[in-house]
Amino acid sequence: MDYALFVMQVLNGLQLGLLLFLVASGLTLVFGILDFVNLAHASLYMVGALVCASLTLVLGNFVWALLLAIPVTALVGWTVERLVARRLYGRDHLDQVLATFGLILVLTTLAHLIWGPQGISVPLPSWLKGQLAFSDTLIFPIYRLVIIGAGLLAALGLYVLVTHTRLGMLIRAGASNRQMVSALGVNIERLFAIVFSLGAVLAGLAGMLVAPITEASIGMGNGIIITAFVVIIVGGIGSMKGAFIAAMLIGLIDTLGRAFLDGVFKLFMSSDAAENSAPAVSAMLIYIIMALVLAFRPKGLFPPKVR
Amino acid sequence: MSATNYPKLTLLVMVLLAVLPPLFYFTGQPFYLDLATRLTILAIAAVSLNLILGYSGLVSFGHAAYIGLGAYAVGIPGYHAIYGGLESWGLASTSGWLHFPLAMLIGAIFALITGIVCLRTKGVYFIMITMAFAQMVYYAIVSIKTYGGDDGLTIDVRSEFPGVSLDDPLQLFGVSYVVLVAVMLLVRMMVNSRFGMVLRGAKGNNERMVMMGYNTYRYQLTAYVIAGALAALSGALLGNFTTFISPEMMDWTRSGELMFMVILGGVATTVGPVLGAVAFILIEEVLSTFTIYWQLPFGLLLMGVVLYSQGGLANILGQWRARRALRDASQGGAAQEHKL
Amino acid sequence: MTQPVLEARSLVKSFGGIRATDNLSLTVLPGELHAVIGPNGAGKTTLITQLCGSLLPDAGEVLFKGVDITQRPAYERAQMGIARSFQITSLIMDMTVLENVALAAQAHMGSSFRFFRSVRHDEPVLSHARACLARVGLAAEADRVTRTLPHGGHRRMEIAIALAAKSELMLLDEPMAGLGTDESQDIIALLRALKGEQTIVLIEHDMDAVFALADRISVLVYGHIIACGTPDEIRQNAEVRAAYLGEESEGV
Numbered sequence: 001m002d003y004a005l006f007v008m009q010v011l012n013g014l015q016l017g018l019l020l021f022l023v024a025s026g027l028t029l030v031f032g033i034l035d036f037v038n039l040a041h042a043s044l045y046m047v048g049a050l051v052c053a054s055l056t057l058v059l060g061n062f063v064w065a066l067l068l069a070i071p072v073t074a075l076v077g078w079t080v081e082r083l084v085a086r087r088l089y090g091r092d093h094l095d096q097v098l099a100t101f102g103l104i105l106v107l108t109t110l111a112h113l114i115w116g117p118q119g120i121s122v123p124l125p126s127w128l129k130g131q132l133a134f135s136d137t138l139i140f141p142i143y144r145l146v147i148i149g150a151g152l153l154a155a156l157g158l159y160v161l162v163t164h165t166r167l168g169m170l171i172r173a174g175a176s177n178r179q180m181v182s183a184l185g186v187n188i189e190r191l192f193a194i195v196f197s198l199g200a201v202l203a204g205l206a207g208m209l210v211a212p213i214t215e216a217s218i219g220m221g222n223g224i225i226i227t228a229f230v231v232i233i234v235g236g237i238g239s240m241k242g243a244f245i246a247a248m249l250i251g252l253i254d255t256l257g258r259a260f261l262d263g264v265f266k267l268f269m270s271s272d273a274a275e276n277s278a279p280a281v282s283a284m285l286i287y288i289i290m291a292l293v294l295a296f297r298p299k300g301l302f303p304p305k306v307r
Numbered sequence: 308m309s310a311t312n313y314p315k316l317t318l319l320v321m322v323l324l325a326v327l328p329p330l331f332y333f334t335g336q337p338f339y340l341d342l343a344t345r346l347t348i349l350a351i352a353a354v355s356l357n358l359i360l361g362y363s364g365l366v367s368f369g370h371a372a373y374i375g376l377g378a379y380a381v382g383i384p385g386y387h388a389i390y391g392g393l394e395s396w397g398l399a400s401t402s403g404w405l406h407f408p409l410a411m412l413i414g415a416i417f418a419l420i421t422g423i424v425c426l427r428t429k430g431v432y433f434i435m436i437t438m439a440f441a442q443m444v445y446y447a448i449v450s451i452k453t454y455g456g457d458d459g460l461t462i463d464v465r466s467e468f469p470g471v472s473l474d475d476p477l478q479l480f481g482v483s484y485v486v487l488v489a490v491m492l493l494v495r496m497m498v499n500s501r502f503g504m505v506l507r508g509a510k511g512n513n514e515r516m517v518m519m520g521y522n523t524y525r526y527q528l529t530a531y532v533i534a535g536a537l538a539a540l541s542g543a544l545l546g547n548f549t550t551f552i553s554p555e556m557m558d559w560t561r562s563g564e565l566m567f568m569v570i571l572g573g574v575a576t577t578v579g580p581v582l583g584a585v586a587f588i589l590i591e592e593v594l595s596t597f598t599i600y601w602q603l604p605f606g607l608l609l610m611g612v613v614l615y616s617q618g619g620l621a622n623i624l625g626q627w628r629a630r631r632a633l634r635d636a637s638q639g640g641a642a643q644e645h646k647l
Numbered sequence: 648m649t650q651p652v653l654e655a656r657s658l659v660k661s662f663g664g665i666r667a668t669d670n671l672s673l674t675v676l677p678g679e680l681h682a683v684i685g686p687n688g689a690g691k692t693t694l695i696t697q698l699c700g701s702l703l704p705d706a707g708e709v710l711f712k713g714v715d716i717t718q719r720p721a722y723e724r725a726q727m728g729i730a731r732s733f734q735i736t737s738l739i740m741d742m743t744v745l746e747n748v749a750l751a752a753q754a755h756m757g758s759s760f761r762f763f764r765s766v767r768h769d770e771p772v773l774s775h776a777r778a779c780l781a782r783v784g785l786a787a788e789a790d791r792v793t794r795t796l797p798h799g800g801h802r803r804m805e806i807a808i809a810l811a812a813k814s815e816l817m818l819l820d821e822p823m824a825g826l827g828t829d830e831s832q833d834i835i836a837l838l839r840a841l842k843g844e845q846t847i848v849l850i851e852h853d854m855d856a857v858f859a860l861a862d863r864i865s866v867l868v869y870g871h872i873i874a875c876g877t878p879d880e881i882r883q884n885a886e887v888r889a890a891y892l893g894e895e896s897e898g899v
Contacts, residue, residue, distance in 0.1 A: 031431075037431050037434075084610070087614055088614075093430060093431040093434065094366050094434070095613050097366075097368065097431075097434055098563070098566065098567065098570065098609065098613045099609075099610050099613040099614060101560075101563045101567075101609065102605075102606040102607065102608070102609030102610035102613065103606065103610060104560075104606070105602040105603070105605060105606030105609070106602075106603055106606035106607055106610070108602065109600050109602045109603035109606065110603065112600065113600060113603075222558075222560075226438060226439055226442040226559060229435045229438060229439055230439050232435075233432060233435055233436060233439065237431065237432065276451075276453075279450035279451070279452075280447045280450045280451055282450075283443075283446035283447050283449070283450040284443050284446065284447050287439055287440060287442070287443035288443075290436070290439060291421075291424045291440075294424055294427065294428065294436065295424060295427075298427050298428050298432070299428075299432070
């Protein structure tokens with residue numbers, strides 16, 4: 001096997017894993033603390049990307065656009081929380097699923113109105129465009145390394161936030177006992193709004209980071225939301241640690257599977273059979289993994305302790 | 308002791324559905340016949356979803372996968388009948404006697420395999436897992452380039468049955484209507500049988516049912532398989548209706564639309580899913596004539612329904628009756644409020 | 648010595664650091680009404696859940712008619728002949744009274760994998776269910792939606808459901824919970840009528856009921872049975888008086 005190719009795919013897998021973590025962490029945070037299932041989470045991913053894209057075109061600078069897009073996305077998240085999510089706390093999860101399903105339609109159409117149906121390509125500044133050559137064959141785009149770096153930084157930031165700050169303490173307390181936290185005099189409404197906005201920012205950030213590679217478009221959230229669900233199911237709904245580990249696992253398995261499964265198949269079946277079946281199997285791989293995990297751990301790998 | 312049932316309403320709806328579309332067709336407006344056919348086919352899927360969602364309380368967010376599987380069970384053999392291949396398996400055929408049973412078999416098998424995993428979970432896990440499995444099928448089909456992948460299969464396949472030409476829109480509508488009535492009767496019968504009562508009991512209070520001696524998992528799995536097979540049947544009809552069989556049919560957003568039909572129309576009622584399908588399709592049609600951005604008011608409407616109503620259209624009647632019965636505070640009728 | 652209907656041997660169940668069931672052993676003889684009493688938090692409900700199978704013990708065995716059922720799931724135990732009523736009412740609220748009891752009956756009258764015949768025509772099940780309703784005094788309420796019944800009706804339904812199961816052993820978890828004196832008297836009369844037909848394990852706080860009905864009483868304190876004997880023996884047992892009866896002589 002080509003060593004360089006393998007390493008590059010591993011790096012791709014890590015990149016995907018970190019992006020998945022950003023999206024999944026917001027989802028699991030909102031579910032864990034607010035007990036709220038937000039199908040429209042991917043729309044926030046899309047909004048972040050689109051806002052960043054527009055700002056890049058206006059400001060001419062991707063990095064400034066990204067930094068500015070973050071508070072804008074937080075604001076959008078805040079608005080959604082106030083107008084929609086707040087009315088659904090405590091309701092049946094099904095109601096939340098259906099309402100946020102409607103919300104996706106609303107947000108997608110609004111985005112269509114504002115940004116139009118075409119995707120927007122996001123130009124990178126020249127210093128991010130190059131490639132890093134580790135060897136003759138091992139070449140990796142700088143930007144992807146940047147994504148990995150940014151993702152790790154965000155993960156670290158989240159970890160510090162949750163374990164070392166007062167807000168983080170409230171989040172952890174809220175996760176295990178919502179009523180107690182409110183009884184202690186903490187402004188639950190504000191806490192929820194902050195957590196929701198944080199989730200929105202995380203998802204939006206993922207969208208912003210991915211946009212230069214794939215274009216910012218109104219359909220971009222569709223694929224990632226289900227994968228994010230798979231991540232939090234495998235990791236355990238409500239668990240940050242679970243989300244991180246599951247995201248990395250799934251990012252790697254998915255990437256490596258797509259790249260190398262036909263090679264593996266060719267070891268024990270005919271070349272034709274391998275080429276016909278490998279794409280389908282690799283597409284199903286992460287779901288098969290999810291099913292296997294659930295067979296032994298119906299609540300995921302690291303389910304948080306019940307409240 | 309039967310399930311919530313509004314016989315007059317059901318009769319009215321079904322008669323209108325039988326009579327109006329052919330009328331439109333014969334007065335030179337075939338578009339409405341097509342609309343009615345699509346509506347009828349979706350209603351079949353909605354009725355099957357009502358069995359597991361409305362009556363059993365299993366919130367499956369991946370039901371559209373079965374519709375897609377059923378459609379491809381028509382499309383793939385049809386494709387091979389034209390382009391060859393798979394003859395040795397007997398799968399290159401345009402015969403309806405192959406397509407329809409094959410569709411139901413595939414639907415049942417997929418439901419069995421995924422149901423075994425899904426039904427061990429509860430609540431939001433169940434919702435997400437069913438969604439994930441449906442998406443899995445979507446991606447699997449998309450990755451098979453032979454059958455069009457992302458673009459789908461554009462072949463004009465019709466399942467051939469002796470004496471019936473599904474090419475004729477009127478006949479296709481007729482067959483779909485008959486299947487709808489048959490499925491409605493089947494589900495209604497099941498729901499009032501011992502089997503159905505166990506399911507409904509498990510929806511109301513699973514722990515109680517277990518303590519009574521019921522292995523509720525087995526009953527739910529059975530219902531799940533039946534619902535999968537019936538939805539695949541509707542998919543086979545859909546495959547005949549459209550000339551274009553695409554993976555989009557099984558996208559998770561389609562599943563959401565199906566759920567809305569069931570919930571909008573009224574869960575755990577016989578006519579609810581049909582009403583829901585009617586309402587959904589009509590609203591979609593009407594709104595889209597006004598603006599290409601029709602999904603905005605549509606989404607707002609869906610959100611409004613969730614936030615402000617309970618039980619859907621058919622049950623508004625039931626709720627009114629139930630409120631009267633509670634006010635009288637004497638032997639109320641058997642009208643039951645079905646909340647999710 | 649006749650074979651006990653139910654036997655618990657050295658049951659242990661811990662939750663975190665707390666031993667809710669601490670080396671508990673209990674024997675229930677056929678046909679008797681065996682009461683289990685104890686102060687709040689003694690672990691009575693934990694005991695019942697381990698006996699009926701919603702909870703599996705950490706250690707120890709449960710035997711039903713000599714058969715080891717320790718690892719059997721709850722629905723299997725119910726099929727074998729153990730019926731349970733819940734302390735906190737657990738009924739199918741949106742179904743009628745008759746439907747609830749009919750479901751309980753149906754579980755023991757043939758397969759429920761029948762898809763075509765309506766339960767309205769299931770005469771054997773329906774007549775048995777009505778008979779059980781009549782015994783608990785709910786015959787007139789058969790077609791009422793369960794939710795509309797008052798609490799007393801619900802408690803009677805719990806017993807009717809246990810009866811409908813044609814069980815050999817009834818585990819009744821505080822059947823009189825939340826009832827006033829009159830209604831409790833009715834239930835006591837009902838239970839007295841049932842004595843001898845079935846083996847009954849009765850968990851109750853109401854001391855009048857317990858001493859009026861029980862053939863034998865086991866006293867549960869901190870997850871352990873400290874005494875077991877006839878009502879007279881228990882009344883005179885010094886340990887029991889100290890631990891329990893002295894504090895709760897009025898009952899609930």
